[in-house]
Each structure stands twice: as structure tokens, then as C-alpha cells.
Amino acid sequence: MSLNVSLVNLCSRPALTRSWLARRIHPPCRYTAIALRPGLRPFTTTPQEVENTNVKHSRFLAEASKNETWKKGAADKDPGDGAEVTSEDFDSITEGKGKLSPTASHLFKLILPLGHAERHGKEPAKTPPPTVFLLHPSQPLSHVSRLILASLAPSTPSISFRSITPRGYTIQWSDSTDVQDFIRDAARSREFTICITDTGEDESHMTIPVEVPSFEDRTRFLRRRLAIVEEDLNRMETLKRECDHEALRGARRMAVGGFGILVVYWGTVARLTFWDFGWDVMEPITYLSGLSMVILGYLCMQSRFLYRGREVSYSSLLHHSVSARRESLYESRGLDIDRWMDLVSEAKSIRREISKIAEDYDERRWKKSEAQREAREEGERKEPEDVQETQQENMDLVEGRKD
Incomplete structure (x- = not known):
């Protein structure tokens, strides 16, 4: 009681x-x-x-x-x-x-x-x-x-x-x-x-x-989360694409500028040698200046190879200049590359899980839309070769920050 x-x-x-x-x-x-x-x-x-x-x-x-x-x-x-x-x-x-x-x-x-x-x-x-x-x-x-x-x-x-x-x-x-x-x-x-x-x-x-x-009911939470992730990814990828192209243009301008400096140097030496001072005066100057440029270039190449473990080539130097410029653009424009990588991984895992559920329901519309999306992404990847080669730099950049 x-x-x-x-x-x-x-x-x-x-x-x-x-x-x-x-x-x-x-x-x-x-x-x-x-x-x-x-x-x-x-x-x-x-x-x-x-x-x-x-x-x-x-x-x-x-x-x-x-x-x-x-x-x-x-x-x-x-x-x-x-x-x-x-x-x-x-x-x-x-x-x-x-x-x-x-x-x-x-x-x-x-x-x-x-x-x-x-x-x-x-x-x-x-x-x-x-x-x-x-x-x-x-x-x-x-x-x-x-x-x-x-x-x-x-x-x-x-x-x-x-x-x-x-x-x-x-x-x-x-x-x-x-x-x-x-x-x-x-x-x-x-x-x-x-x-x-x-x-x-x-x-x-x-x-x-x-x-x-149904398939729509069972995947509504996943599709809702995928829509949120894709919305954030689209916004970040637009900014990232702008930064990548601008960094690539800056690296190309730097390469063209270096070539222009060499042309100006060659023209100046030719003018001073054959018209103004003569070979007796310009011979030691050209020897010392040329040897100095070779030494500086060798030191730059060896410092990159010894301290960073990178391949010594023109393409690696170009990628290094592009990644450095791109990183500075990311920071100046407020793009969090770590969050971008996390969103890409999350979107892949959500799509993979939805695809598994679609197999249970034999949902062909989802499979067809996924095939169209993959074909569209494959077409978007056909950008300039330099842009494709620098995509791996994003992963290296993230791993370097975590270390």
C-alpha cells in the first residue's frame, strides 16, 4: 500500500x-x-x-x-x-x-x-x-x-x-x-x-x-546531410578553384619574368661588350656574374632536395611556387583546407552508404544519378595539366600542417 x-x-x-x-x-x-x-x-x-x-x-x-x-x-x-x-x-x-x-x-x-x-x-x-x-x-x-x-x-x-x-x-x-x-x-x-x-x-x-x-524514407537523414555537405563543398570549391587558378597564373608569370630577366641580362652584356667597354673589360664581369648565378641556382636546388626531399626538376619547382602561393591565398581569403578535405571524405562516405542501401532496394535512379555525377566530375577534372598535378599538393599541405 x-x-x-x-x-x-x-x-x-x-x-x-x-x-x-x-x-x-x-x-x-x-x-x-x-x-x-x-x-x-x-x-x-x-x-x-x-x-x-x-x-x-x-x-x-x-x-x-x-x-x-x-x-x-x-x-x-x-x-x-x-x-x-x-x-x-x-x-x-x-x-x-x-x-x-x-x-x-x-x-x-x-x-x-x-x-x-x-x-x-x-x-x-x-x-x-x-x-x-x-x-x-x-x-x-x-x-x-x-x-x-x-x-x-x-x-x-x-x-x-x-x-x-x-x-x-x-x-x-x-x-x-x-x-x-x-x-x-x-x-x-x-x-x-x-x-x-x-x-x-x-x-x-x-x-x-x-x-x-521506402528508399527515400530510409535515406532521408543521409540525403539531408549530403545536401548540407555538398552545399558547403560547392561554396568552398568555388573559392578554392579561384585561388588555384590565380596561384597558377602567378607561378607562370614568375617563370616568364625569370626568362625575361635572363634575356635582359644577355642583351645588357652584349651591348656593353661589343659597343661600350669591349671584351677585355666585360670578360671577368661576365665570368663572375655567370658563375654567381650558377652557384645560387645550385644552392637553391640542393637546399630543396636535401632539406625537403623533393625531386630536383622544373616541374617540382613550379609546383612548389604554386603551392606556396596557393597556401597564402587560402589564408588571406579564409579558406580552411583541412575542413575542405574533411567534407570531401564525408561526402564520399555518405554516398557509399546510400549506394549500399540502394542495392537493397534495387534503386536504379540513384545508381543512374551517381553514374552521371561521376561522368560530370570526370569531365571537370580535364582542366589544365598543372592544375591536376597540384591537387596532390593539397593532401601534402594538410599532412604537413598536422605534423
Whole structure:
């Protein structure tokens, strides 16, 4: 009796206390979060129900490092971009049907109206909120069955997972099947069924159809992130392309200027030798000046080869002058080359992950768009040869900064 009074007093406190009580009754595990279903409440999409189905702590357990604390991890996460259930997920649920949705952390949210199974054969006064499970793709279906059984306690029905083939045949899946493999096959029909059979005397049977996310729904977080990354990349690549071309023009102007200085030197020596002073005066001057230029050039070449380990050639000198000028332009115009390299790597990894999901759905439009994008990028790479050769300098520049 005292326990009931304590629970009533706790539930009568503000929403923060009720949220604490929910975590105490249903402690979070590593990959699974079960929403608390208190009593018989109307099925509405109020902020309190969204808070009751918040699975932020389970997402923290799935993503955080071993040295990260819960408070710090929760503060660093974006509350609007996680695995928690939003009112949009509730509003899109059909009465008596479940829904499978992706999350930003590459997990799955399984939303099931288990209140209908508990009250089977009874006359419900109000519709309870659905139960939310956070699933990892590598978990077996037996784990999902145990989670559902825990929500239906003390009842112990048998649970099976069934899907329909493209020809209309119904097949039942083994409990050892991974969630990812099961969803890959169920995506063809866009739906699968969870069968709950009571093993009691009445042997009641209930099926819950579950909607499988489409390719667009499953990749919406990835495509949203890819759009943000590509927007930043386009802005940075425009500035980077301008800096690269300007640095290349500056290096070419410097090379042409050096050639012009040699021509002027040759003309001056010829004028002074054959018209003004004669060979007797100009011979030691030309000898010393020419030998001085050879010594200075040799020292420059050897210093580059010995101290920097670079190849001694005209192309390497040109690339060095281009990279030095380009680095100064990056700094003066506020271009962070480290962030640019990180964005390029992130965009490649996101496209690779979307391509893997597209193979599950046999999505040909994405493959076609990727082929067109690669062909377009291949055409854009056909720039001046000097610009192509200096692209590797960006990686060397980043590695040199990190060292």
C-alpha cells in the first residue's frame, strides 16, 4: 500500500519527476528503448507523450565513447536530430498498424500498437500510446520478440515475423535472422506482419501489419546531410578553384619574368661588350656574374632536395611556387583546407552508404544519378595539366600542417 501511495505522489509531481520515474521503471539498454505506457491514456501527440517516448539515452549508449559521460554526451547531441520519436512519426501511424522508421544514428525505430494486443477481446475506453523499440540492424529477430514479450508481460504469447513475396506467398522468418536482412527482403513488398498468438485456452490470434520505409524514407537523414555537405563543398570549391587558378597564373608569370630577366641580362652584356667597354673589360664581369648565378641556382636546388626531399626538376619547382602561393591565398581569403578535405571524405562516405542501401532496394535512379555525377566530375577534372598535378599538393599541405 505504501508503494502505491509513493508512486501516486511521484506521478503527481511535475513532468521531470515522471520522466525520472519512467527511466527507473524501464532502464535503458544498449540498443533498445521502450516507451513507458502508463495506464490507459488517450492517443494524442502532445509534447508530454513525445517526452515519454524519448530514446536519447539509448542513442547515447550506442554512439558515445567509453570515456564520455551521459550529461556531456546529452549536451553535445542535437535534440532535434536524433532517434527520439517526434509528433510526425505519431501522426503518420495508421490505427492498428505499426511503422518502421530510420534514425539519424543508422538504427531503426519500430513503433507498434501493442495496447490492442493487451486488450484483445475487451472493450477499450481509450487508445493507449504505441510502444517504441530502438533496434540495431545486426540484432536478430529473436531479440525483437523478447522485447515485445517484455511489453506484453505477464502474458507470454508466441511471436512470429512474416512477409509476402512478390508472387503473393506468405513466408515466416526464423528468429535467427538479422533485422537488416529481414528488412531488406520485406522492402520489396513495403510491409511485413508481426503475428501474436496467445498460447492459452482461447488461442487468440492477432496480426500487426508494419510499414517498411521506402528508399527515400530510409535515406532521408543521409540525403539531408549530403545536401548540407555538398552545399558547403560547392561554396568552398568555388573559392578554392579561384585561388588555384590565380596561384597558377602567378607561378607562370614568375617563370616568364625569370626568362625575361635572363634575356635582359644577355642583351645588357652584349651591348656593353661589343659597343661600350669591349671584351677585355666585360670578360671577368661576365665570368663572375655567370658563375654567381650558377652557384645560387645550385644552392637553391640542393637546399630543396636535401632539406625537403623533393625531386630536383622544373616541374617540382613550379609546383612548389604554386603551392606556396596557393597556401597564402587560402589564408588571406579564409579558406580552411583541412575542413575542405574533411567534407570531401564525408561526402564520399555518405554516398557509399546510400549506394549500399540502394542495392537493397534495387534503386536504379540513384545508381543512374551517381553514374552521371561521376561522368560530370570526370569531365571537370580535364582542366589544365598543372592544375591536376597540384591537387596532390593539397593532401601534402594538410599532412604537413598536422605534423
